[in-house]
Amino acid sequence: MEAESALVGRWRKLATCYNTVACALDRALQDAHGLSMSEYETLDRLVDLRCEKRRMQEIAAAMYLSQSALSRTVARLEKHGYVQRGLCEDDRRGVFVEITESGRRCHGEARDTHLKILAEHLTD
Numbered sequence: 001m002e003a004e005s006a007l008v009g010r011w012r013k014l015a016t017c018y019n020t021v022a023c024a025l026d027r028a029l030q031d032a033h034g035l036s037m038s039e040y041e042t043l044d045r046l047v048d049l050r051c052e053k054r055r056m057q058e059i060a061a062a063m064y065l066s067q068s069a070l071s072r073t074v075a076r077l078e079k080h081g082y083v084q085r086g087l088c089e090d091d092r093r094g095v096f097v098e099i100t101e102s103g104r105r106c107h108g109e110a111r112d113t114h115l116k117i118l119a120e121h122l123t124d
Contacts, residue, residue, distance in 0.1 A: 021121045028117050033110040034080075038065060038073045040114060043082060043107040046099040053086070053098035082106055 026037040033040075045059055060070045074097055077083040082103030086096045099107070 017121070021117065024117050024121060025114065028113050029110055032113050033106065035106070035110055036073070036076075038063075038069070039077055039082075040107070040110055042070065042073050042077060042097075043099060043103055043110075044114070046083070046097065047104065047107050053096040056085075056095045056097055059097060077103065080106075 022037055025040070029035045029037060029040050035043075041063060042059065045062055046054060056067065056070060056074065060067045063070065065073065074083060074085065078085060080102075082100060084098050084100060086098065087094070
């Protein structure tokens, strides 16, 4: 029983930490750059992958978003000109996402805000 309580306590502490950081990131990124945390994370994954384009399924698998939530996020980024979508030549069901130069610039500007919030909440 004591081990179960400790396990649940650790989970609650982790969930509280995540929610605190996620809310701070969402607020700071929105205020300073007009991006949600999910939008920033999508751009960040595309920049981190260091490739021209990635399949939507690959991005969704690497993130905490469902494919439908990622699709909505990509649609918002596409509306702002930060990414563009295209069909896979080999598999017409596959959709690629490619970051634009404007998206790279936006990511670069928001990166310091992201790192600042992470440092405030996650460094010892």
